[in-house]
Amino acid sequence: MPSLGRLHLVTDTRPGRDPLAVVRAALGVAGSELVVQVRVEDSATDREAYDLTCRILDLCRPVGATCLVNDRLHVALAAGAAGGHVGADDLPVDAARQVLGPDAVLGATAREPVAAARAVAAGAGYLGVGPCHATTTKDGLPAPIGPDGIRAVADAVPVPVIAIGGVTAATVPALRAAGAYGVAVVGALSTAADPARATAELLGALRW
Numbered sequence: 001m002p003s004l005g006r007l008h009l010v011t012d013t014r015p016g017r018d019p020l021a022v023v024r025a026a027l028g029v030a031g032s033e034l035v036v037q038v039r040v041e042d043s044a045t046d047r048e049a050y051d052l053t054c055r056i057l058d059l060c061r062p063v064g065a066t067c068l069v070n071d072r073l074h075v076a077l078a079a080g081a082a083g084g085h086v087g088a089d090d091l092p093v094d095a096a097r098q099v100l101g102p103d104a105v106l107g108a109t110a111r112e113p114v115a116a117a118r119a120v121a122a123g124a125g126y127l128g129v130g131p132c133h134a135t136t137t138k139d140g141l142p143a144p145i146g147p148d149g150i151r152a153v154a155d156a157v158p159v160p161v162i163a164i165g166g167v168t169a170a171t172v173p174a175l176r177a178a179g180a181y182g183v184a185v186v187g188a189l190s191t192a193a194d195p196a197r198a199t200a201e202l203l204g205a206l207r208w
């Protein structure tokens with residue numbers, strides 16, 4: 001299995017956004033280094049999630065980029081994505097592993113070391129850890145954990161830690177120094193005036 005990419009683009013499907021244009025721009029710069037996580041609003045239908053995933057897979061496949069699906073593992077399987085990501089309101093990690101099979105990429109959200117170790121024992125291959133910083137993209141999150149919170153989890157588990165929540169190119173170095181393997185972003189790419197340039201800046205920060 002190829003190693004996990006360090007830059008995860010999580011799609012922004014809120015009204016007025018153009019997730020396909022952002023994915024296209026990011027893939028043009030990052031190619032196979034990019035992981036695209038298809039994340040749709042809870043109000044989206046499965047058909048909408050499936051159609052978006054298929055369109056994103058059509059963009060990812062030619063450049064060898066990885067496509068994952070958030071929450072809806074049946075959509076991941078039906079579309080032929082590489083795997084999925086689950087959190088506290090989704091299938092438990094062991095059940096998600098059963099659904100996806102042993103070879104799929106499976107990420108789980110964990111905000112502190114004990115939950116992180118449990119998720120890994122249950123079959124998670126990477127962890128999404130946050131929120132690192134304040135974010136306007138998702139409501140109802142606990143207080144930001146900052147680089148220290150990332151370090152606490154990264155020190156406790158043997159799998160890649162992907163830092164999420166308010167991540168920008170400027171905040172990447174401190175997160176990497178704290179042990180993050182990579183980062184997941186929504187707004188840093190979806191609201192960028194030039195998503196290709198923003199991708200290059202994030203990749204540059206991740207290479208340090």
Ligand SMILES: Cc1ncc(COP(=O)(O)OP(=O)(O)O)c(N)n1
Pocket residue numbers: 008010037039070071085086087088089090107108109127128129138162164184
């Ligand atoms: C890389 C990554 N980390 C965390 C999350 C959040 O997942 P979850 O807690 O299930 O919340 P939703 O994204 O489903 O609202 C993620 N998607 N990706």
Ligand SMILES: Cc1nc(C(=O)O)sc1CCOP(=O)(O)O
Pocket residue numbers: 010109129130131132134135136137138141164165166167184185186187188
């Ligand atoms: C979807 C999501 N999950 C988070 C978590 O901490 O679990 S933070 C988040 C939103 C990340 O968006 P942005 O990069 O715009 O801050």
Ligand SMILES: [Mg+2]
Pocket residue numbers: 070071085086087088089090
């Ligand atoms: Mg979820």
